[in-house]
Amino acid sequence: MRSSLIGKIEKAKRYAQEPGRVTLSSFTADFHGDNANHVISYAEGKWQCGCDFFSQWGICSHSMALQQMLAGMLPKEALASAMEPQSEEKVTVLREISREQAKQEVQQLFWSRRTLYYSDIAKELRLDLELVVDICRELEENGEVKVDESAL
Numbered sequence: 001m002r003s004s005l006i007g008k009i010e011k012a013k014r015y016a017q018e019p020g021r022v023t024l025s026s027f028t029a030d031f032h033g034d035n036a037n038h039v040i041s042y043a044e045g046k047w048q049c050g051c052d053f054f055s056q057w058g059i060c061s062h063s064m065a066l067q068q069m070l071a072g073m074l075p076k077e078a079l080a081s082a083m084e085p086q087s088e089e090k091v092t093v094l095r096e097i098s099r100e101q102a103k104q105e106v107q108q109l110f111w112s113r114r115t116l117y118y119s120d121i122a123k124e125l126r127l128d129l130e131l132v133v134d135i136c137r138e139l140e141e142n143g144e145v146k147v148d149e150s151a152l
């Protein structure tokens, strides 16, 4: 009895040196970030993290950090899936609308908010960033909006 337990302890020591023997199929963890704690999980081939960045990109500093920490113990798809920059449906398709139409929408956006960054406008309206900058400049010249030059 005693000798067989000693055998197990020996074996456990050896196993512990070989993390590749373990593949995590799912887990949930509390990640203590610099600014806040985030619940991050991995299950059925998918990462989930409670942080804002993840909701937009499907990847974040927390998921990437865990990929590195657990490299030897994660299944291949856990390393691959989160390394794609963003999932397909998140890719922004720019809209083809007339400049006049775009100008109206940009203007409306300015009426509804206080601070707008060019990149926010472009993302929200799904317009080309250059076009947005151009339109904002024009609106500013007409005195219709105020553009903060540091906002690019």
Ligand SMILES: [Zn+2]
Pocket: 038, 040, 049, 050, 051, 053, 054, 060, 061, 062, 063
């Ligand atoms: Zn995160």
